Amino acid sequence: MKISREKWSSNFSEWFDWVISQAEIYDYGRYPVKGSGVWMPYGFKIRQNVTNLIRKLLDDTGHEEVLFPLLIPEGLLKKEGEHIKGFEKEVFWVTHGGEEELEEKFALRPTSEVAITLMESLWIKGYTQLPRKFYQIVSVFRYETKATRPMIRVRELTTFKEAHTVHETFEDAAKQVDEAVEIYSRFFDILGIPYLISRRPEWDKFAGAEYTIALDTIMPDGRALQIGTAHHLGQHFTKAMDYKVQRADGSHVHPHQTSYGISDRVIATLISINGDDHGPILPPVVAPFEAVIIPIPGKTDEDTEKINRYAGEIESTLKTNGIRVTLDASEDKTPGEKYYIWELKGVPIRIEVGTRELNAGTVFLKRRDTLEGKAVKKDDLIKEFRNLEDQISADLRKRAWEQFRERVKRFQNLDEAKKFLDNRGGIAEVPWCGQDSCGLKIEEEVQARVLGAPLKPEPSGNCVVCGKPSTNILRIAKTY
RNA sequence: GGGGCCGUCGUCUAGCUUGGUUAGGACGCCAGGCUUGGGCCCUGGUAAUCGGGGGUUCAAAUCCCCUCGGCCCCA
Numbered sequence: 216m217k218i219s220r221e222k223w224s225s226n227f228s229e230w231f232d233w234v235i236s237q238a239e240i241y242d243y244g245r246y247p248v249k250g251s252g253v254w255m256p257y258g259f260k261i262r263q264n265v266t267n268l269i270r271k272l273l274d275d276t277g278h279e280e281v282l283f284p285l286l287i288p289e290g291l292l293k294k295e296g297e298h299i300k301g302f303e304k305e306v307f308w309v310t311h312g313g314e315e316e317l318e319e320k321f322a323l324r325p326t327s328e329v330a331i332t333l334m335e336s337l338w339i340k341g342y343t344q345l346p347r348k349f350y351q352i353v354s355v356f357r358y359e360t361k362a363t364r365p366m367i368r369v370r371e372l373t374t375f376k377e378a379h380t381v382h383e384t385f386e387d388a389a390k391q392v393d394e395a396v397e398i399y400s401r402f403f404d405i406l407g408i409p410y411l412i413s414r415r416p417e418w419d420k421f422a423g424a425e426y427t428i429a430l431d432t433i434m435p436d437g438r439a440l441q442i443g444t445a446h447h448l449g450q451h452f453t454k455a456m457d458y459k460v461q462r463a464d465g466s467h468v469h470p471h472q473t474s475y476g477i478s479d480r481v482i483a484t485l486i487s488i489n490g491d492d493h494g495p496i497l498p499p500v501v502a503p504f505e506a507v508i509i510p511i512p513g514k515t516d517e518d519t520e521k522i523n524r525y526a527g528e529i530e531s532t533l534k535t536n537g538i539r540v541t542l543d544a545s546e547d548k549t550p551g552e553k554y555y556i557w558e559l560k561g562v563p564i565r566i567e568v569g570t571r572e573l574n575a576g577t578v579f580l581k582r583r584d585t586l587e588g589k590a591v592k593k594d595d596l597i598k599e600f601r602n603l604e605d606q607i608s609a610d611l612r613k614r615a616w617e618q619f620r621e622r623v624k625r626f627q628n629l630d631e632a633k634k635f636l637d638n639r640g641g642i643a644e645v646p647w648c649g650q651d652s653c654g655l656k657i658e659e660e661v662q663a664r665v666l667g668a669p670l671k672p673e674p675s676g677n678c679v680v681c682g683k684p685s686t687n688i689l690r691i692a693k694t695y
Numbered sequence: 696g697g698g699g700c701c702g703u704c705g706u707c708u709a710g711c712u713u714g715g716u717u718a719g720g721a722c723g724c725c726a727g728g729c730u731u732g733g734g735c736c737c738u739g740g741u742a743a744u745c746g747g748g749g750g751u752u753c754a755a756a757u758c759c760c761c762u763c764g765g766c767c768c769c770a
Contacts, residue, residue, distance in 0.1 A: 228767085236706090244765055247746095360696085362766080511732050519731095551733035558733095569732060579732090662770080 218491040218586060227436035231487060234494050235365060238560045243365035250363035250370030257560060260503035262374055262482055266352055268405065269376050272398050278348040278378055283330050286321040291329050295455040298328065301422020305357040323356035328452055328474055331379045336458035342383050345470065350378035366483040367695050377476040388447055388471035395445035395475040396428050407498050407612035408432055408484050409619035410442060411642065413667030413690055416654050425449040431666050432484055433622050437639030439666060439692035442484055445475035489611050494559035496584050498611055499604045506533065507557045508542040511550050511569030518570060526568045529578055536597050558583060563607050582607055629679045632691060633661040642692045646685035648678035654689055656680045666690040
């Protein structure tokens with residue numbers, strides 16, 4: 216039995232809304248604040264497994280977790296001119312305390328560069344203290360005026376994992392941006408989420424950055440989704456706030472900074488990339504339950520009781536070995552009904568135990584992705600389980616990358632690229648001379664967004680706008 | 696930024712065009728029974744001041760205005 220991907224691919228938006236609500240992941244649109252969603256217990260566990268993973272990756276590379284205040288005074292936020300210009304229209308302001316109007320209003324942080332820079336200037340005075348890498352996992356707020364969407368475009372980003380670093384030189388900071396991209400690549404590789412790394416065009420870089428590197432993936436409907444960004448901030452913030460450190464030669468300089476972040480969108484992607492018409496398929500590393508055990512009742516109460524006891528043994532064997540597992544022993548649902556429920560929740564492995572398994576001393580393992588099953592001896596359970604998990608993870612990753620590569624296509628002229636994008640084909644790549652004016656022209660002509668260019672230039676043919684020899688390619692996509 | 700669609704039990708919805716019903720159904724939930732290798736079936740019960748505010752009217756879920764929220768398309 217192969218599960219179709221009809222709903223998943225042709226009506227993704229509906230599929231996604233259906234999954235997050237029916238699988239009890241995220242309740243959106245019912246809490247009475249526009250653009251806000253509620254993480255429900257099951258969704259929270261996915262989120263927690265994801266944050267634990269990124270925490271480990273950041274901790275292991277010398278990042279230190281901190282927690283800054285949610286409120287940023289107006290004066291501080293406005294210190295860096297370019298930065299605030301980029302955000303101004305999206306800031307939520309706290310203007311009152313009780314009845315009284317505040318003397319200085321507070322912003323709900325849209326991101327934390329200025330706040331962190333201020334404290335860094337107090338903590339870090341000399342080059343011997345550099346580099347320093349901080350991160351925090353917090354809510355940030357953006358007053359989105361466009362249509363909001365669950366998890367993908369929200370006003371409160373509830374799981375913003377933002378890192379901020381300080382360095383002595385431009386080169387050190389540039390290296391840090393490279394490390395950030397590496398960390399994120401590793402993160403998405405572990406999750407089996409495919410991506411492209413692009414240098415964002417000048418006109419679309421982070422407000423107050425030298426340059427921005429971004430990771431984009433493609434959702435089932437063919438739109439590109441930004442899932443991670445890393446910015447070289449240069450001395451923009453340290454100069455604006457006149458923050459200097461002393462170098463070895465005694466001179467005082469404005470240090471260089473970087474910042475990089477990933478949001479709730481990771482989880483949206485995680486749910487979407489490996490979906491089918493029965494729901495999502497969660498990779499075992501972050502699935503709240505790696506397996507669900509479903510007992511199949513026997514002919515008599517006595518048989519059923521034996522089967523339940525057997526199922527309980529299987530459960531404790533798995534738990535003892537550190538496997539996250541749940542036993543669905545509820546008697547009010549038929550096994551078939553349970554299959555549907557747990558498939559909708561994306562549990563990667565289902566374990567069925569009934570009369571057959573009890574008598575043979577086996578358990579029946581069934582993969583969520585292919586619905587292929589096999590009976591394994593109880594004694595071999597752990598070994599077989601681990602193997603199967605590895606196989607599923609590898610297959611999911613492989614399939615995701617295959618479908619991703621099929622959706623990244625190169626074109627030599629704009630008309631074909633436009634046709635591809637209009638049909639929600641994915642990401643188009645076209646030769647480009649390197650000039651901003653030609654890039655902007657492309658956005659206008661194809662009515663899509665320029666994602667940027669590969670870090671390692673891939674010249675091929677002539678610029679699709681001006682016809683001059685290309686210096687690189689430019690990636691274009693319909694975006695969220 | 697521009698255009699369109701929508702809001703009725705927990706959920707999905709009928710009713711709105713043409714104002715007057717006890718606001719109907721399905722799913723869920725609760726109680727019980729029967730089943731159980733892919734959402735089974737039966738009985739009974741629960742539940743909506745019709746998103747909010749104002750107006751028109753003898754009478755508003757229904758017509759008008761404002762507002763809040765959701766969805767889609769275009770820039």
